[in-house]
Amino acid sequence: MTRGTGAAGVTAVIGLLEIRRRKLQFILIALIVTLISYLVLMINGLGVGLNEQAGSALKNFDADAIAYSERAGLSVIRSELSAELVAEIRQRFGDESSAPLGYLAANYQAADGEIDSAAFLGFEPGSIGEPKVTKGRMLTADDRDGLLVDRSFLRYSGLDVGDAVRVSIRLVERDYVIIGETNEGNFFFQPSVYLLRSSWQELKYGKSGSDVPAASIMLLKGKGTAGSRGSGWIAVDKSTAFANIEGVSGQQSTVQALRVFGYLIGGLVIGVFFYVLTLQKIGQIGVLKAVGASSFFVFRQVLLQVLAISIAGVAIAIPLAWLTNRALQQVPNPVPIAFTTGTFLVTSALLVLMAAIGAAFSGRQVAKVDPIIALGQQQ
Amino acid sequence: MTVTLEVSGLSKTYGSGEQAVQAVRDASFSTQPGAFVAVVGPSGSGKTTLLAMVGGLLTPTAGTIVVNGRDIAGLSRSQQAAYRRESVGYVFQANNLLPFLTARENLLVMAQISGTARKAARARADRLLAELGIEGRAGALATELSGGERQRVAIARALMNDPGLVLVDEPTASLDSARGRQVVESLIREVKQRGKLGLMVTHDMDMAKLADRILAMHDGLMTEVEKS
Incomplete structure (x- = not known):
């Protein structure tokens, strides 16, 4: 079997070529990333939705x-x-x-x-x-x-x-x-x-x-x-007023904790996946380093893979979350989930960032690989 | 690129105290461009350690390795990587090609590592594959190649960045004797035609006899073997 090489692309991105040639392995990882991203997006949507339910009318008042x-x-x-x-x-x-x-x-x-x-x-x-x-x-x-x-x-x-x-x-x-x-x-x-x-x-x-x-x-x-007061009354800004709605601060801190754990666990899971993948490729990394590749060169390939997979996972998760919300809004008492462009953008950026930080585990492993292992190893 | 190699008083000791193992003891030899030297010896004789030191993969305990007038024995890790990238071509045991890349792509990786322009790299990769008689397999994945084809791709990969020194580690370990002989013959031909300096580690005396010189290693000691 002969493959079109497209040399320009080939020399640029070994990491992406590996994704292309090992589809199943990377599709499974992308699936996990998609599910994690979906979960985090839904939690964030729930945070925004609960916020709106708590008192969007208060926020919408034409007042300071x-x-x-x-x-x-x-x-x-x-x-x-x-x-x-x-x-x-x-x-x-x-x-x-x-x-x-x-x-x-x-x-x-x-x-x-x-x-x-x-x-x-x-x-x-x-x-x-x-x-x-x-x-x-x-x-x-x-x-x-x-x-x-x-x-x-x-x-x-x-x-x-x-x-x-x-x-x-x-x-x-x-x-x-x-x-x-x-x-x-x-x-x-x-x-x-x-x-x-x-x-x-x-x-x-x-x-x-x-x-x-x-x-x-x-x-x-x-x-x-805001901040003014008189005999028997006191005025605060709308944000303070919102935060003082009974139950809001507890609710928001719960959602915030879920959100933070979502990002941390997401980054950790993606990091661990690529760490395990890196461990499996120690022999190949040894060969690359033996022929003169720097640790940074090899890590760049891993980072590229992490970014490609996490961006793909997030890109799939966004429409999934949006469609789920649409479906949920059709039921009589809908779950208070709301998405804004900001929710999608910030959540996506943070997930990709967490994935990149997770990839740092692999970077340490790459740096530790001794190129001497290339000698004497059997394939 | 051509290089001269002068190894003098080279030693390597693993561990320390009572646990110390002297893998190479006071080895010395020198060669000129266009020469192909075989290093033979049983397992544990120190031949691979010698190859690793000459190739900048291991730092010697004592001695000098002068390549083109520069002692590479005391290089830092990043300097060693640059030396390997610029001056050394490796042919590993069992070839060690990246399995998810095609034959051509395995060569182009070398160009990417050294920062060679893509167009020139592609032309050189195709020329090398043609010279080794495997141009028809350029687009085949490494896993789809036969053992002999893989070893030829590995030779082409070693020559891709035009190194002065070609280091070969047990190139026939995964091949039958006829195919192994073909591979070594083509390797020697390619190295000599290009004026490179070849150093091949093997336990197979028949293959070693194809080289210009034979150095034997035994318990870390090096001796020159007269070719009969």
């Missing part, structure tokens, strides 16, 4: 800082701002740069009769707390029974714009109508639902007016808002 009642300990659940505090904060930052926002977790009845929960956010139309409507229309001051719901709410509930929805809290039940759809994401691991602040007061406290808390938090916009 969130003000809480001082004694709430940066908890949206425990924070309550009186009408006086809201007025004070408004006076300090101006109506255009501040907006009260009420929060309440309440249940609603989905189209199939199932009871589920959502985050009800009371806002004032025209303020910086107003969400963007993607379908239907914005609420007016007259829409006391109107709701703007996140698209994920519509997906989970089976309802649509124009449908009526029954909301219950404690022993009270109220009927609302979905006026519009938003795409602001989740708040506190629940789909966000926007209603008028006065409606929120009625839903939460049974009445509206100045003798009940006016808001849970205040959204603040502008330089110097």
Whole structure:
């Protein structure tokens, strides 16, 4: 059997030629790399997804800082701002740069009769707390029974714009109508639902007016808002606010640990594979060094193989992870996995980098091979 | 490239104290370009150690190895690698070709190691394979070649970078006697035609007799054998 040599390529890359000629061996290694990359990508996607579920709506607020009642300990659940505090904060930052926002977790009845929960956010139309409507229309001051719901709410509930929805809290039940759809994401691991602040007061406290808390938090916009404080309130930037969402920091550190272990184990497994492969080729490495090849020359071939295999593995894993996520999103309660271009790029780069670091094990072995073994060895 | 070789008082001791083994003792000889020297001896006589020292694979315990006026006995590891790359061509026992490469590619690897231009390297590889009568097998994998063909490719590989010194380690170990003789004859012819200096280690006296000179090793001591 005669092979086309393509001399230009031949002299350039012995390592790649070996991959071409020993397909099965390298396909198996690439398969392992693909599976590891897939696993790490899914973990990273889960991290992003959980993050979004935790409070993408908070991140999407048109604000730089969130003000809480001082004694709430940066908890949206425990924070309550009186009408006086809201007025004070408004006076300090101006109506255009501040907006009260009420929060309440309440249940609603989905189209199939199932009871589920959502985050009800009371806002004032025209303020910086107003969400963007993607379908239907914005609420007016007259829409006391109107709701703007996140698209994920519509997906989970089976309802649509124009449908009526029954909301219950404690022993009270109220009927609302979905006026519009938003795409602001989740708040506190629940789909966000926007209603008028006065409606929120009625839903939460049974009445509206100045003798009940006016808001849970205040959204603040502008330089110097984060870190500001007053009598009975304190403001922090959005990142701090996000990190203080109950359960978020524990969840994120768990995902982060999984991610780090994924990279470490990935790099280690790839490194070990190539180390074993290098051990199997000690005789050939001895011959190459005996005829004058430097350790660096030989290591370059190993590194080239590691890079080629890890890049191929990652390149296969990316569409696999993407397709898996697509499939998972079709189920009624989808796993919160989300991918961004950044997730793919950073994860891929780190995996390839870890593989290259893993290849350093082989580099040490290559350097240790004594070319004298080329003499007297039988093939 | 042509070289002269002068070995003087060469010794190699493995281990130390009571465990010390003197593999080569005070060996001396010199040769000129175009000469083909055979080193014979039984296993453990020190002939391969001698070859390894001349080839820059082992550092001698004592003595000098002067190649073209330069003593290579005290070279560092990287200097030894450069010396092997530039001045030495090896034909190993059982040829030791890279099995996943074709005959031609095994030669081109040498060019890659030495940094020779690709086009010139390819032309030289094809010419060498043609001169050794295996041009038709240039595209065959090393594993698809017969023992004789592999050994011819190994000879071509040894000549690829135009070294002055061609060192040969038991070239007929995996061949029958007729094929072994053919290989050694072609090896000697190629070395002499190119004005190289050949040093072949063998335990086969019949093959050694094909060389210009025969040096015998026994328990590390070297003696010259008169050719009959």
